Every structure is written in C-alpha cells, then in structure tokens.
Amino acid sequence: xxxxxxxxxxxxxxxxxxxxxxxxxxxxxxxxxxxxxxxxxxxxxxxxxxxxxxxxxxxxxxxxxxxxxxxxxxxxxxxxxxxxxxxxxxxxxxxxxxxxxxxxxxxxxxxxxxxxxxxxxxxxxxxxxxxxxxxxxxxxxxxxxxxxxxxxxxxxxxxxxxxxxxxxxxxxxxxxxxxxxxxxxxxxxxxxxxxxxxxxxxxxxxxxxxxxxxxxxxxxxxxxxxxxxxxxxxxxxxxxxxxxxxxxxxxxxxxxx
Amino acid sequence: xxxxxxxxxxxxxxxxxxxxxxxxxxxxxxxxxxxxxxxxxxxxxxxxxxxxxxxxxxxxxxxxxxx
Numbered sequence: 001x002x003x004x005x006x007x008x009x010x011x012x013x014x015x016x017x018x019x020x021x022x023x024x025x026x027x028x029x030x031x032x033x034x035x036x037x038x039x040x041x042x043x044x045x046x047x048x049x050x051x052x053x054x055x056x057x058x059x060x061x062x063x064x065x066x067x068x069x070x071x072x073x074x075x076x077x078x079x080x081x082x083x084x085x086x087x088x089x090x091x092x093x094x095x096x097x098x099x100x101x102x103x104x105x106x107x108x109x110x111x112x113x114x115x116x117x118x119x120x121x122x123x124x125x126x127x128x129x130x131x132x133x134x135x136x137x138x139x140x141x142x143x144x145x146x147x148x149x150x151x152x153x154x155x156x157x158x159x160x161x162x163x164x165x166x167x168x169x170x171x172x173x174x175x176x177x178x179x180x181x182x183x184x185x186x187x188x189x190x191x192x193x194x195x196x197x198x199x200x201x202x203x204x205x206x207x208x209x210x211x212x213x214x215x216x217x218x219x220x221x222x223x224x225x226x227x228x229x230x231x232x233x234x235x236x237x238x239x240x241x242x243x244x245x246x247x248x249x250x251x252x253x254x255x256x257x
Numbered sequence: 258x259x260x261x262x263x264x265x266x267x268x269x270x271x272x273x274x275x276x277x278x279x280x281x282x283x284x285x286x287x288x289x290x291x292x293x294x295x296x297x298x299x300x301x302x303x304x305x306x307x308x309x310x311x312x313x314x315x316x317x318x319x320x321x322x323x324x
Contacts, residue, residue: 025322043322046265049263049283052283052284057322058319063320068320083293090292091319091320207324
C-alpha cells in the first residue's frame with residue numbers, strides 16, 4: 001500500500017491505533033503488532049510515585065520502533081492541552097502531537113473554539129499538530145489555514161462504535177483539504193474503517209473497536225485488512241452505480257438462443 | 258527539611274535536591290518521564306542545575322495507554 005505522509009513523517013500503515021482500554025500492556029503490544037500500525041496514540045499522566053517499579057507502556061511498546069503520538073485526552077481547556085503537549089515534547093523529544101480539547105463530559109465532543117486557540121499556539125511553537133475536531137468543514141478549513149498537519153474529524157462519538165453516520169461531511173472535508181484527513185472516533189467495526197478509506201480519507205484512528213472486541217488481536221488484524229481494502233478501493237476507483245441489471249456474462253454464443 | 262508537592266502529594270525532603278537527585282530518590286528512570294516545576298517544563302539538560310525549593314509544585318509524567 002502507498003505510504004502515509006503526515007507533517008514531516010512517513011508511515012507504512014494508514015491505521016493509527018489507540019493504546020487505551022486494553023486488559024494489560026502485553027495485549028496492547030500484541031494488538032499493535034497484529035494491526036500493523038506504526039503510529040499509536042498515547043496519553044500523558046502522572047508517574048506512580050509510590051510504586052515506581054510498576055511496568056510502563058514503554059517497556060512493552062518501544063517508541064524507537066513504533067511512533068508515539070501524544071494526545072491531550074481529558075483536557076477541557078486550551079491551557080491544559082498546551083501544558084500536556086509541552087511535557088510530551090520534552091519526554092519524547094518529538095514534535096508530532098494529537099490535540100484534542102473536549103467540550104462536554106457525556107459526548108466528549110470537541111470544543112472547537114478552545115481547540116483552534118490551542119492549535120494556533122502549538123503551531124507557533126513548532127509543533128506538528130494533528131487535531132481531533134468536529135466533522136464541520138468550516139472548522140476543518142480554519143485549522144488547515146492556521147497550519148496544522150492533519151485534521152481528524154470524528155466519525156461519531158468517542159468510544160461509541162456508531163461508525164460514520166454523516167459520510168457526506170467527511171467527503172466534503174476530504175475534497176476541500178490539502179492536508180491529511182483522518183477519521184478519528186466512532187469506528188466500531190471493520191466496515192466502518194473501509195467506508196472511511198473509500199471516502200478518500202488518508203487514515204483512520206481506532207481504539208475501542210479493537211480493545212473492546214471479544215478477541216482484540218483478531219480484530220486488530222481485521223482493521224488492518226479493512227484499511228488496506230478501503231484504500232485500494234479508493235485508489236482503484238469504484239464502478240458507477242446504475243439502476244438496472246447489467247449481465248456479466250456475454251449474451252452472444254448462448255446455446256439455447 | 259523542605260516540603261514540596263509532588264504529583265499532587267506533599268513530600269518531605271531532607272534538603273534542597275536537584276531534579277536528577279529527586280528522580281533517583283523515587284527510583285524513576287529519567288528517560289521515561291518529563292518533569293514540570295511550578296508549571297514550567299524542565300528540559301532534561303537542566304536536571305542537574307535545577308533545584309526544588311520549599312513549597313514548589315513538581316509534576317513527573319509518563320506516557321500511558323490512551324486513544
């Protein structure tokens with residue numbers, strides 16, 4: 001499959017996976033391997049001071065082999081998000097980050113005003129910012145204009161598994177954007193990922209659909225195949241839809257004519 | 258004796274330590290964390306020269322699983 005370029009980085013896989021909600025770090029690592037992803041999202045949290053010997057994600061998923069994409073999950077203000085990503089940059093030493101500023105506990109819907117505010121500052125500080133956003137073409141255009149490296153419109157609510165109810169918006173956003181468009185949030189099963197890729201999206205981000213499957217490792221592989229299939233469909237250009245049948249076998253030479 | 262707030266909890270230290278010493282006291286691998294002192298990130302090359310003072314607020318963070 002063709003490589004996925006975002007900002008100054010090039011990845012082999014167009015499937016980005018989240019590392020949350022797994023039973024343990026081993027399962028996380030196994031799912032990443034099965035998914036073929038070389039870019040994974042991570043959160044930034046306090047070290048356990050009272051038990052500093054407890055295993056860390058880095059002990060299982062090597063950041064030298066798999067690129068960590070630090071996120072700002074759980075941040076509700078631009079100030080909180082900036083604080084997290086400045087720490088992430090110092091910890092990892094890389095500039096590529098995922099910004100998300102939430103507006104509501106129940107829906108985890110992005111607060112676009114705060115998101116845009118934070119994105120502007122991060123771009124000015126030299127970050128390569130990928131942005132979780134609403135599936136609003138205007139917001140996506142504003143983000144692109146201020147210099148982010150990718151927009152990540154939600155398919156549906158985070159962790160909901162509801163797929164992409166508003167495909168038309170995703171299609172509009174993809175058509176107008178010169179930067180990568182990544183469907184983030186809402187992917188529930190392989191067909192959702194295929195749809196996102198068939199619409200022309202550059203990548204998809206999947207977490208809950210893999211981590212909460214009965215067999216996460218097998219689902220990780222399914223998502224890998226879905227993203228490849230969807231991308232190949234998009235590149236090959238699907239047939240036109242018509243209203244009536246069109247026989248695949250030739251009428252000429254039939255023995256019962 | 259000084260008191261600092263470390264990751265939300267009060268910790269007593271026998272004297273002023275630099276960040277490098279502080280990480281050693283709590284057995285934390287400096288390569289796997291980032292440190293913030295009074296809301297400002299401390300870069301790794303400043304761990305030796307940056308000392309914590311009484312009443313300072315220190316955050317030590319790492320990457321965990323997340324979407």
